[in-house]
Amino acid sequence: MSGETLLAANVFAANLFDVRGLSVLVTGAASGIGFGHAEVMCANGAHVTLVDSEPGSLDVAVARLQGHAGSAVGVVADVTDPATLEAAVAGAVERRGRLDVLFANAGISAGPGFLKGDGSRNEAGALENLSLATFDRVLAVNLRGALATLQAAVPAMKRQGGGGRIIVTTTVSLLRTETLVSTLYVASKAALGQLVRQAALELARYGILVNGIAPGPTITQIGGGRLQDPVARAPFEHAIPMHRLASVADLQGAALFLASPASAYITGTQIVVDGGSCLGSAD
Ligand SMILES: NC(=O)c1ccc[n+]([C@@H]2O[C@H](COP(=O)([O-])OP(=O)(O)OC[C@H]3O[C@@H](n4cnc5c(N)ncnc54)[C@H](O)[C@@H]3O)[C@@H](O)[C@H]2O)c1
Incomplete structure (x- = not known):
């Protein structure tokens, strides 16, 4: 088969975006962005292991994905507990014989910032008032948890x-304040950005590609x-050039x-998916 023929086959969207049969694992898959990732993989024929620390919402999420092509x-696993991730x-791997795609997605918030939506100061978010216990928790899930997830896979x-x-x-927030x-x-997420780059550098020789969304x-x-609260959302909507927040579907x-x-x-x-917010505010 000539090079030209191979190239021609690969220009079709069905081939370029083909994930049928892939073995995929998603952490934080019971809700939000992780569920959206699991859904788009499953709908397009991949075999998805949904991982989450919340058994109840995990059951609901898995039930929602029945009837798809994959x-x-x-x-149930907690990214702060590496043994559960390894399991x-x-x-x-036991079910599908391999693991093709890992979404290291689980993460938590650390609450609001140093300003309130109306522009006044939020004392609880002021630098000198930030809780080191909250920082430990956020680092444990968002950074250490992501590293442990990569180490397991x-x-x-x-x-x-x-x-x-x-x-x-x-x-x-890796790219802006x-x-x-x-x-x-x-x-916590700034450090995660460099973890992506370091892992990508080290793993390229094994054909393992590492990227962030x-x-x-x-x-x-x-x-x-x-x-979800329109009042809390309003200042974010105002600041984003497209004047709306992302939905989970926007990330799929x-x-x-x-x-x-x-x-x-x-x-x-x-891959930045932000409605233009990195550009600054427009109107
Ligand atoms: N929603 C946003 O505005 C936004 C923006 C940028 C990045 N993110 C990131 O997206 C990711 C997903 O967040 P989301 O917005 O979908 O939130 P979400 O709360 O809707 O979903 C997060 C899921 O992760 C699970 N989870 C939390 N801690 C866990 C742990 N220790 N082990 C296993 N599972 C755990 C939760 O049970 C939940 O099902 C996070 O990493 C978050 O930082 C979110």
Whole structure:
């Protein structure tokens, strides 16, 4: 088969974005962005292991994915407990024979920032009042938890040969500063950005590609679901050039892209999905 013929086959969207049959694991999959990633994979024929620390919502999430082209299995695990992650990965490998795609997505908020939505100061978010106990918790989930998730998956990806994809949910706060989001959260995710780059650098020789999806404010359950409240949401909407927050669906295209052959030469980068918020405010 000539090179031209191969190229022609690969220009079809069905081939470029083909994730059918892939073994995928998503952490924080019971809600929000992680559920959206699990859904787009499952709907397009992948076999998805949904991992979450909340058994009740995990059961509901798995039930919602029945009837799709792929399959969905739920495993209770906590990213702060590496042994549970290792068991979740081992289960996925046992079921499907390999692990092709990992979404390291689980994460938590550290509360509001140093300004309130009306522009006044939020004393609880002031630097000198930030809780070190909250920082420990946020680092344990958002940073240490993500590292532990990669550590659980990488040996399986190396063993199987043929590479793999690791997609980390970061945030647009890697690239900009925040007034309405806690400095503790921003700091935890800033370190995560460099973890993505370091992992991408080290794992490229094994064909394992590591990238981040960096969402802007997205309507999910994070922070007690505060972005579901139109009043709490309004200052974010005002600041974003597109004047709306992301929905989970807005992130599914990036997830499919980074899991599929279409992104075969991309590693160590962040795909920003933020309605233009990194550009600054317009009107
Ligand atoms: N929503 C946003 O505005 C936004 C923006 C940028 C980045 N993010 C990131 O997206 C990711 C997903 O957040 P979301 O907004 O979908 O929130 P969410 O609260 O709707 O979902 C998070 C899920 O992670 C699970 N989880 C939390 N701690 C866990 C742990 N220790 N172990 C296993 N599972 C755990 C929760 O049970 C929940 O099901 C996070 O990493 C978050 O920082 C969110």
